[in-house]
Amino acid sequence: MDMHTKALKPRLSFWQLWNMSFGFFGIQFGFALQNANTSRIFSTLGANPDDLALFWLAAPVTGLLVQPIIGYMSDNTWHPKWGRRRPFFFVGALLAMIAMFLMPNSSVLWMAVAVLWLMDAAINVSMEPFRAFVGDKLDVSQQTAGYAMQTFFIGCGAVIASLLPTIFTSMGVSNVPLDGSIPETVRYSFYAGALVFMAAVSWTVFTADELPPADMAAFDSERKRARNLGVAVAEILSGFARMPKTMVQLAFVQFFTWIALFAMWIYTGSAIADSVYGTRDAQSAAFQDAGNWVGIMFAVYSGVSALAAFILPVFARATSRKTVHATCLAIGGISLASIVFISSREMLMLPMVGVGIAWASILTMPYAILAGALPARRMGYFMGLFNFFVVIPQIVSGLLLGFVTREFFQGHTVQTLALGGACMLLAAVLTLAVTDQAPKATA
Structure with missing residues (x-):
C-alpha cells in the first residue's frame, strides 16, 4: 500500500472542492496581472521590443528551479495542523504579495526585471503544490x-485581474505614464491583486484539510532520508529517467503549447499597439490604451475558460480526454494565428474565445491525464518535474523569439503571434499520440 494516498479517499462535496480550489482565484490574480502588464511595464521603462522575450526569461527560469524543488519538499512535509501542501500555499502567497506591491513601483528597467524573478518564484511556490x-x-x-x-x-x-487597469481608468485614475513612470492604473491594479492573492490562498489554507500519511512511521523514515541534500538532488535529477510513458508523450505536447502561450503573453500588447492602434511608442497614450484593451482581450479568454472548464469534462466522458484536448488546442491555434488578419479591435474578441477554449483544456486535461499515470507518493515531485516542459519552451522562446521577430518579421510582433498559433496546432496533432491510462468512465 502507498504510504501517502492509497488509503480510501472519501468523495468530496461541491463546496469541499470549492474550498480546496479557491486559492487559485488569488494565484491567478498574480499570473494574470503579470501576463497582461509585464511587457507594458518593461516597455514603459524603456525596453526595446526585441529584448522583451529575454527580459521575460525570469519567469520560466524561476519555474524551472522552484517547482521540482517545492514539489519534492512538499511530498516530504507533514504537520499535524498545516498538513503537507498548505504551508507552501501560505508562504508563497506572502512572498507574492510583497513582490506585487514592489513591481509597479519599479523606477528603472533592471528593478522591474529583478522583481519579476521574485514575483514569479513566489507564485510558483504557492501554485505548484495545488x-x-x-x-x-x-x-x-x-x-x-x-x-x-x-x-x-x-x-x-x-477575468477580474485583467480588467483592473480598465476599471481604474473608468474610475478616473490616470492611465498615462508621467515622466516615464508606470501609470497609476497599473499600480493600483497590482495593489488590489496582492491583497486578493493573499486572501484567497488563506481561504484554502484555513478551510481545507489534508489526508495524513497512511503509515506515519514509514513516512518519517522517508522524510529523514529526503533531508540528506545529496539524496534529494539525486532523486530530483533521476526523475527524468523514471518518467512514465504518458508523461513523456505529454511533454512534447506541452513544449509546443507553451511556446504559443509565451509568445501570446509577451507580444500581444506590442502587436495590438502596432497593428490596430498604429503606434510603437510606449510613452504614447495610444500605446497605453492598447495595453488596457489587451487586458480586456485576456479577460475574454479567461472568462471563456472559466465557463468551458465544466463543459470539457462532459465531452471527455463522451469521447476521451486526449480527443478533447487535441480539439481544443486546434481551435486555440487557429484563433491565435488569425489575429494577424484582424485590424478592428472589436473583432479581436473572436479569436480570444478560441484561445479561451484551449486555455481551459491546457489547465485541465494534461494534469488529469498525468495524475492517473503517476505514483501517488511522488505526486508533488512529478507534477513539479512536469513543469519543466512548461518552462523549457518558454526559455527557448525567450532566447529565440526576439531574433525571429527582428530578422524574419521586421519587428512586427503580430506575426510572432501567428507563429505561436502554428505551434499550438502542432501540439494538437501530437496530443493524438498520448496514452491516457485512466478508464473512460473516470474521465
Missing part, C-alpha cells in the same frame, strides 16, 4: 472535476 493537492485528496473519479474547479477559479481570477 496541482498535487488534487491528486492527494481526490479519488481518480473526481480528479478531472478537481482540476476543472481549479480552471474555473483560474478563469474567474484572470
Whole structure:
C-alpha cells in the first residue's frame, strides 16, 4: 500500500472542492496581472521590443528551479495542523504579495526585471503544490472535476485581474505614464491583486484539510532520508529517467503549447499597439490604451475558460480526454494565428474565445491525464518535474523569439503571434499520440 494516498479517499462535496480550489482565484490574480502588464511595464521603462522575450526569461527560469524543488519538499512535509501542501500555499502567497506591491513601483528597467524573478518564484511556490493537492485528496473519479474547479477559479481570477487597469481608468485614475513612470492604473491594479492573492490562498489554507500519511512511521523514515541534500538532488535529477510513458508523450505536447502561450503573453500588447492602434511608442497614450484593451482581450479568454472548464469534462466522458484536448488546442491555434488578419479591435474578441477554449483544456486535461499515470507518493515531485516542459519552451522562446521577430518579421510582433498559433496546432496533432491510462468512465 502507498504510504501517502492509497488509503480510501472519501468523495468530496461541491463546496469541499470549492474550498480546496479557491486559492487559485488569488494565484491567478498574480499570473494574470503579470501576463497582461509585464511587457507594458518593461516597455514603459524603456525596453526595446526585441529584448522583451529575454527580459521575460525570469519567469520560466524561476519555474524551472522552484517547482521540482517545492514539489519534492512538499511530498516530504507533514504537520499535524498545516498538513503537507498548505504551508507552501501560505508562504508563497506572502512572498507574492510583497513582490506585487514592489513591481509597479519599479523606477528603472533592471528593478522591474529583478522583481519579476521574485514575483514569479513566489507564485510558483504557492501554485505548484495545488496541482498535487488534487491528486492527494481526490479519488481518480473526481480528479478531472478537481482540476476543472481549479480552471474555473483560474478563469474567474484572470477575468477580474485583467480588467483592473480598465476599471481604474473608468474610475478616473490616470492611465498615462508621467515622466516615464508606470501609470497609476497599473499600480493600483497590482495593489488590489496582492491583497486578493493573499486572501484567497488563506481561504484554502484555513478551510481545507489534508489526508495524513497512511503509515506515519514509514513516512518519517522517508522524510529523514529526503533531508540528506545529496539524496534529494539525486532523486530530483533521476526523475527524468523514471518518467512514465504518458508523461513523456505529454511533454512534447506541452513544449509546443507553451511556446504559443509565451509568445501570446509577451507580444500581444506590442502587436495590438502596432497593428490596430498604429503606434510603437510606449510613452504614447495610444500605446497605453492598447495595453488596457489587451487586458480586456485576456479577460475574454479567461472568462471563456472559466465557463468551458465544466463543459470539457462532459465531452471527455463522451469521447476521451486526449480527443478533447487535441480539439481544443486546434481551435486555440487557429484563433491565435488569425489575429494577424484582424485590424478592428472589436473583432479581436473572436479569436480570444478560441484561445479561451484551449486555455481551459491546457489547465485541465494534461494534469488529469498525468495524475492517473503517476505514483501517488511522488505526486508533488512529478507534477513539479512536469513543469519543466512548461518552462523549457518558454526559455527557448525567450532566447529565440526576439531574433525571429527582428530578422524574419521586421519587428512586427503580430506575426510572432501567428507563429505561436502554428505551434499550438502542432501540439494538437501530437496530443493524438498520448496514452491516457485512466478508464473512460473516470474521465
